[in-house]
Amino acid sequence: MKERKILIVLAAIVVIIYVGIEPLAHSALNPSVKPADFTMSDLQSNPANEAVVKAEREKVLLGIENGNVEAGRTVFIDSGCGSCHGINDARVANIAPPAAQRIDTYGLLPPDLSNVAAIYDEVFLASFIRDPENATLISNHAQVQKIAFDKQRASKGGDENLTAAYQKTLQGFDEKARDITRVKMSAYGWIEESQLYDLLAFFRNVSLPIEAISGEDITINACARCHTVDYRGIPLDGDEEQPGDPERVKEYLKTLPPDLSMIVKSKGKDYLATFINDPQKHLTGTLMPRVGLNKKAQEKVINYLEQVADPKKDERNRLGIYFIIYGAILSVLAYFWKRNEFEEIGK
Numbered sequence: 001m002k003e004r005k006i007l008i009v010l011a012a013i014v015v016i017i018y019v020g021i022e023p024l025a026h027s028a029l030n031p032s033v034k035p036a037d038f039t040m041s042d043l044q045s046n047p048a049n050e051a052v053v054k055a056e057r058e059k060v061l062l063g064i065e066n067g068n069v070e071a072g073r074t075v076f077i078d079s080g081c082g083s084c085h086g087i088n089d090a091r092v093a094n095i096a097p098p099a100a101q102r103i104d105t106y107g108l109l110p111p112d113l114s115n116v117a118a119i120y121d122e123v124f125l126a127s128f129i130r131d132p133e134n135a136t137l138i139s140n141h142a143q144v145q146k147i148a149f150d151k152q153r154a155s156k157g158g159d160e161n162l163t164a165a166y167q168k169t170l171q172g173f174d175e176k177a178r179d180i181t182r183v184k185m186s187a188y189g190w191i192e193e194s195q196l197y198d199l200l201a202f203f204r205n206v207s208l209p210i211e212a213i214s215g216e217d218i219t220i221n222a223c224a225r226c227h228t229v230d231y232r233g234i235p236l237d238g239d240e241e242q243p244g245d246p247e248r249v250k251e252y253l254k255t256l257p258p259d260l261s262m263i264v265k266s267k268g269k270d271y272l273a274t275f276i277n278d279p280q281k282h283l284t285g286t287l288m289p290r291v292g293l294n295k296k297a298q299e300k301v302i303n304y305l306e307q308v309a310d311p312k313k314d315e316r317n318r319l320g321i322y323f324i325i326y327g328a329i330l331s332v333l334a335y336f337w338k339r340n341e342f343e344e345i346g347k
């Protein structure tokens, strides 16, 4: 009777911890956020209205579908994209300076554009080319900084109570915010809609299909200009001969982005799925950009990072079933052995 009471008390404690406290702690550490939004609805005129989002996406996709590849190639050449980015197209002269020189100029290597149509969401791309800061959500950084400054100002009782040094900081804020938030690519706000569609049609034309692009290649294109993947020997900018300089990246982003080798283990797959799609959801005001991966590309990146962090996972899963069979056979043998032994004791 006493044992049963102890068991009930223990079971009750376990249930309370498991159902009541654990999820609470979990949600406090990892507040739940909306699922990843691959429609990039915030880039449309009315994000809350699904029909509008859908219609506006379709308009862009149809525009690209009907875009003129030849005209797009001309837009690419005339806009000077090729002076910073490489592209795999024999009809475009390679005018980009060597990687080392570009890294020296921009602090990081502008990504190769050969497969952007397959890797990135095309509605995102259209928006990015016109206004990189808005599309990457980096503009949020300035707002968050400004709010923090304003709070400090209010807590000190207004401008007149601030020290001279602090006032100077505040005055310099707008310029500083511009400086730290500028994506190092000029906005092509002037580009006409039809030119934009032609350009994106050209990107579609040169791109490999997503199925033919590995998770590693996507990671190099979309992440390695800021992150390393040490376990696979991927240095900054993904360029072994001419890796980027961590100091320069830090200067640009105000912090050195973490190595991605073990990130799946430390953050979890679910976190990555929402974080990569919209970093601001988890780290409001962060300088990590939304790079605009489409769903398939994002899945490939996460699978790749999982492989890097846990290369034996598949093998373990394969072996698991054999282990269970082995355990089952052993249990049966143990059962008969026990029966046998007890029979003898009983005699």
Ligand code: HEC
Binding pocket: 076, 079, 080, 081, 082, 083, 084, 085, 106, 108, 109, 110, 111, 113, 116, 120, 125, 128, 129, 183, 184, 185, 186, 188, 225, 289, 290, 291, 292
């Ligand atoms: C002056 C150099 C320069 C020029 C010119 C330039 N870019 Fe870029 N571009 C960059 C840099 C630098 C980055 C990386 C910015 C970052 O990660 O903060 C970038 C990033 C990109 C990206 C990656 C976006 C993502 O998802 O993160 C695309 C796509 C792109 N550029 C397209 C273009 C196109 C198209 C043109 C021509 C219309 C162009 N760029 C012209 C420097 C340039």
Ligand code: HEC
Binding pocket: 219, 222, 223, 224, 225, 226, 227, 253, 255, 256, 257, 258, 260, 263, 267, 272, 275, 276, 282, 283, 285, 286, 287, 288, 289, 291, 293, 301
């Ligand atoms: C333009 C630079 C840049 C690019 C490109 C970039 N990141 Fe980041 N990333 C950052 C910065 C900066 C941080 C640090 C964020 C912070 O602490 O606010 C970061 C942080 C992270 C983190 C840690 C988040 C956390 O909660 O601490 C993960 C995971 C991550 N990045 C994944 C990726 C992946 C995957 C890609 C490619 C799909 C990518 N990043 C592309 C700049 C970048």
